[in-house]
Amino acid sequence: MRALIAIALAGCAYEDTRPVAHAEEITASVSYTIHGDTACAPNVRADTETSCRDWGTVSRGHIAFRVVWDLTASTLLQYSEAPLIVCRQMPYPYCGSTSGTVVEIGTNPRCNTHATALHELGHLAGIHDIDAPDAVMNVNSITTRLTAADVRACAAIGLCPRPGRPDVTTVTVEIDPAIPRVEPDYPRTP
Numbered sequence: 001m002r003a004l005i006a007i008a009l010a011g012c013a014y015e016d017t018r019p020v021a022h023a024e025e026i027t028a029s030v031s032y033t034i035h036g037d038t039a040c041a042p043n044v045r046a047d048t049e050t051s052c053r054d055w056g057t058v059s060r061g062h063i064a065f066r067v068v069w070d071l072t073a074s075t076l077l078q079y080s081e082a083p084l085i086v087c088r089q090m091p092y093p094y095c096g097s098t099s100g101t102v103v104e105i106g107t108n109p110r111c112n113t114h115a116t117a118l119h120e121l122g123h124l125a126g127i128h129d130i131d132a133p134d135a136v137m138n139v140n141s142i143t144t145r146l147t148a149a150d151v152r153a154c155a156a157i158g159l160c161p162r163p164g165r166p167d168v169t170t171v172t173v174e175i176d177p178a179i180p181r182v183e184p185d186y187p188r189t190p
């Protein structure tokens, strides 16, 4: 199209003034209200909500996950098309899985539920497993902090900015006040 215009307007001062896309530009976003299983324990709920905010922070709000803890056997049919977080027993070492928009968190006490929630929510955003050994998105991750490798995997699908410097190994995750906070409906222990 540009070539045609250039030929048609040869001799005229045609300039494309559209902004140049930069590599670090975020080109996509994913926003889900996730229905969470009321059977999930308070610590799992807290870890899941923290993980939602962590992905929201590194993606500058382009991954916006909000969990509503209202999924029960009686609401399952009603929400079956929506993203879901389900807590269930799995034989160790299985701690979590994501199939489509259904995230399962294992309840085995040997599992690190924060690491599991971060990893599975990464899949829910569309990020695949990566090889970097310390990354959250490594298949065997027990990491509760998103690393530069995770952010690069997120950037590869346009949801995160690329880490600015190649020597950055860890991204500090701050809670972004712009991400809506879902108030828990259970008492928090101090």
Ligand SMILES: [Zn+2]
Pocket: 119, 123, 128, 129, 137, 138, 139
């Ligand atoms: Zn995985």
